[in-house]
Amino acid sequence: MSSATVEFSPWTDPDTTPLISFEGVTKRFGNFTAIDNINLNIYPREFFALLGPSGCGKTTLMRMLGGFEEATEGTITIDGQDMAGIPANKRAVNMMFQSYALFPHLTVADNIAFGLHRSPMPKSEIQGRVDEMLRLVQLQKFAKRKPHQISGGQRQRVALARALAKAPKLLLLDEPLGALDKKLRQETQFELMDIQETTGTTFVIVTHDQEEAMTVASRIAVMDNGLLKQVDTPDRIYETPNSVYVADFIGDVNIVTGTATTVDGDATQLTWAEGVAPIKGMTGAQVTQGEPASFVIRPEKVSINKSEPEASNKVQGQVLDIAYLGNMSTYHVELPNGQIIKSQTANNRRIARRDITWEDTVWLSWTETAGIVLRD
């Protein structure tokens, strides 16, 4: 994989000028607010992923960059230029549409060549570029077909190739890999990262697949209802979510609600049930002593044992269910107060030799820094 000899983190450097910046951008359709006062900088060479539930405004945000929607309020600048009133064909931006928007009357090759014919590229070079793109998305055999004569996944790849062909400064990909099978999807993901590294194109990608966002993105923005909930690197989004919403949206998570009884710098204790020790975790954003809060911890950070372990956080419970996922198993453990905690462990033993089974009484434990206490 790409070596991280020099840390790529332009967002931490106040001297870097962003490629894209949203300043107080709001988009309304009638009286429905699709994008709600967003401030966001995206830097050159970033691979920026937008994540969020359906209808949260991801496509709308992209369409404003592409030049298909005007911001109701605020300014969007690309490369230092205010984009207000600049039509789509005057922007060094290409977009891969969520619906693909392939031209049904043109062949696969002509679809890919469409943008090139309207660029300064000399005619003699166009064919070569088209072939290169066809090879990239493994569609050489289908060059002469029309879009209705190929499969859904192939269409998606044509759309991708068409958007890539002009090698734009900024590439907007709206769910580019949704229809591909897992293997092809991973290959294309790495292909995209490769293209990104060789061409230096900045990517903004919408995805429903968190794993994909985690794999490809330099930063991830988690959106909800037109708001940016958190913008951060994948590991920080995963490890230190700033809200229960983000924690719950990304990956699997255990949530324990209670009251933050003592907040002491990085360490916070959460009282969550009577007669049991408070949970010790890291202090999350905006947690205040005495206020209701939630403790969130990833299942893989919860250990499961038959005997009582040495740990600063431990609870006893009964195995309710075991989900076998091949390489991993998730144990659903019910605590005496009815709370269910999931614990995930790697299956490094054969299934028959597993020593924990249904209805066993087990101990769950985790370290003081494994989970985080967040404001409700």
Place this chain on the structure above:
Amino acid sequence: MRRLLIAIPYIWLLLLFLVPFGIVLKISLSDYALSIPPYTPQLDLSTGWQGFAEFWSQLDMENYWFLTDDDLYWKAYLSSLQIAALSTFFTLLVGFPIAYGMANAPEHWRPTLMLLIILPFWTSFLIRVYAWIGILSNEGFLNQFLLAIGLISAPIKILNTDIAVYIGITYTYLPFMVLPIYATLEKLDGSLLEAAEDLGCTRLQAFWAVTVPLSKPGVIAGCFLVFIPALGEFVIPSLLGGSDTLMIGKVLWEEFFSNRDWPVASAVAIILLLILVIPIILFQRNEQKQREAGN
């Protein structure tokens, strides 16, 4: 039951197309006679096989040879083809922008616009053609208007010229052009135009590169729907055209009703039908291709 359902269109075609066609074909092979009906031979089944053989032997192609002798006929066919083709072109010129405007109008307006296009059909076709006489004649509204605004100093002769025929056909058949084009334009996915713009087209370039090719099936359907009936048009050239406006529909009418020469008139009709078969087959092909592309 299924067979019966399938049989219905065939029976319909047999009774209302094939049988009359056979009769007209037969008349076209007969000879003119001063009798009722005005042609001979006539099939008399009571004479049996012998009579049929005699009847058969009297049929000949004489009328068709006659059509090639007199250059009036092929001139009329040619002139009809020209008038139909040019009118179709004018109808397209007027119809496409209308269809385009309708397809891009706000959604809640479209049913109203559609109604307005179909509205003229609620008045008799004949009355609408007569109305054009009132508009185009020397003392008509058009000349009066042009005189009033000072664009012309003397009335121009429009009525009873080919121009009046073009106007009449274009006006009458406009809905047949607008509706199929509108149907294809309305289905056009707006994101295709956005994609074209995204890839560097201006609005106008996107129109030529995407809208026009994708509306082709509708344009072709519309052209045939106008061209086919316009070719045999009789009412419009007789009411709006001049004495020198030559159209095969008019010739046909005169052979039948003025000359009472049914056999020659039938031959003219059969040739017209043969000419029309070509565009009809092409039209069918277009429809089929469109249906295939739709799946």
